[in-house]
Amino acid sequence: MASVTLDRVYKTYSGSDHPAVNDVSIEIADREFLVLVGPSGCGKSTTLRMVAGLEDIDQGSIKIGDRVVNNVAPKDRDIAMVFQNYALYPHMTVYKNMSFGLRMRKVPKPDIDRRVRQAAEMLGIEHLLDRKPKALSGGERQRVAVGRAIVRTPQAFLFDEPLSNLDARLRIQTRAELKRLHRKLQTTTIYVTHDQEEAMTLGDRIVIMKDGHVHQCASPHEVYNRPANRFVAGFIGMPPMNFFEGQLAQHEGKLVFDTGHGLLDLPSGAENLLRDRAGQSLVYGARPELLSIGSQGDAGGSSCLTMTVSVIEVLGNEKDVYLTLPSSQQVVARIAADVPADEGAEVRVFIETARAHIFEAGQSGANLTARVAR
Ligand SMILES: Nc1ncnc2c1ncn2[C@@H]1O[C@H](COP(=O)(O)OP(=O)(O)OP(=O)(O)O)[C@@H](O)[C@H]1O
Ligand SMILES: [Mg+2]
Numbered sequence: 001m002a003s004v005t006l007d008r009v010y011k012t013y014s015g016s017d018h019p020a021v022n023d024v025s026i027e028i029a030d031r032e033f034l035v036l037v038g039p040s041g042c043g044k045s046t047t048l049r050m051v052a053g054l055e056d057i058d059q060g061s062i063k064i065g066d067r068v069v070n071n072v073a074p075k076d077r078d079i080a081m082v083f084q085n086y087a088l089y090p091h092m093t094v095y096k097n098m099s100f101g102l103r104m105r106k107v108p109k110p111d112i113d114r115r116v117r118q119a120a121e122m123l124g125i126e127h128l129l130d131r132k133p134k135a136l137s138g139g140e141r142q143r144v145a146v147g148r149a150i151v152r153t154p155q156a157f158l159f160d161e162p163l164s165n166l167d168a169r170l171r172i173q174t175r176a177e178l179k180r181l182h183r184k185l186q187t188t189t190i191y192v193t194h195d196q197e198e199a200m201t202l203g204d205r206i207v208i209m210k211d212g213h214v215h216q217c218a219s220p221h222e223v224y225n226r227p228a229n230r231f232v233a234g235f236i237g238m239p240p241m242n243f244f245e246g247q248l249a250q251h252e253g254k255l256v257f258d259t260g261h262g263l264l265d266l267p268s269g270a271e272n273l274l275r276d277r278a279g280q281s282l283v284y285g286a287r288p289e290l291l292s293i294g295s296q297g298d299a300g301g302s303s304c305l306t307m308t309v310s311v312i313e314v315l316g317n318e319k320d321v322y323l324t325l326p327s328s329q330q331v332v333a334r335i336a337a338d339v340p341a342d343e344g345a346e347v348r349v350f351i352e353t354a355r356a357h358i359f360e361a362g363q364s365g366a367n368l369t370a371r372v373a374r
Helices: 044-052 094-104 109-123 138-150 168-185 196-202 220-225 230-235 270-277
Strands: 004-011 021-028 033-037 059-064 079-082 156-160 188-193 205-210 213-218 242-251 254-258 263-265 281-286 291-294 304-314 318-324 330-336 346-351 357-360
Touching (some): 196 220, 205 230
Antiparallel strands (some): 281 357, 291 346
């Protein structure tokens, strides 16, 4: 096992006019489970494939442990990779599939047998060892692909969207198994997904990428509660954070946020940080769970905006209420299922401002309140 370090890595594919990976620096600690997440095309697979040695890098360095591996062949990097479209050998049994890499490395037979059986037991697939891939379910095949990686004890595991072929239930189940497996083996792991929920549940830390850049690298708690910028804030969390564009303004001796539809109090601790920015155009961010719906009789005042209920989606004990502002901007509130709300009704929406965020203008505007205590 080893740490993996990317230092100012760049990659532009030949024929492309923009970098796929643009100045990426990440330090993955020994034994850490690190998740790379971001929208399609942001450079996740390219980053992973560079660590594996399947793509050359243009600039920068990649280290596995203390060894710079820029010019080390993939087979000599001592890592194991599981791809999204893992190809099991169809004519080989599960046992043969799992032992293939070890046989190629001329590992002694008794060692191979011990390692394959140990890995199979860990993954609960001992009873499948004599079957061929076509006689397995999608989830079982997936476990064989993981098994093929863990029969070795490499320096690191690399996973590229390994669960994306599975249905939702199996994905959640296999995700939990991967987490348990990591606790047991403690092998340094880099895991790529575009699914923010998978990233949040699996990662010790999460790297959020967009357009080849790293936008934030932090624990799931940190990323959720102190997103570095508006892009991260909108990408992590479902339904996404609501954003209101408006101005910081002075009102009755205090600094408030003017949405154009009403005033919002600032998040706690923000007034000191934003004192010099009165009059600036900024963005107010509030997650759906910070919004609650009152009735017509409730008092107005600050941090309450009037909106129209457009659609309600009941999730069980909660529901997502989609609301429309007079500007026709859409907002979503996640509230208890038993709170009354009718489609088409005009309602007062209260915002729990203490836990809101304020961002600079722009799609990736910096979070100006990231440092306030939460
Ligand atoms: N072999 C290639 N040749 C040229 N361009 C490529 C190649 N592979 C990827 N790209 C481009 O590089 C960028 C990053 O691609 P990459 O596969 O790393 O994205 P990704 O984050 O893994 O996306 P996805 O979630 O869709 O798998 C994209 O713009 C993509 O079109
Ligand atoms: Mg990819």
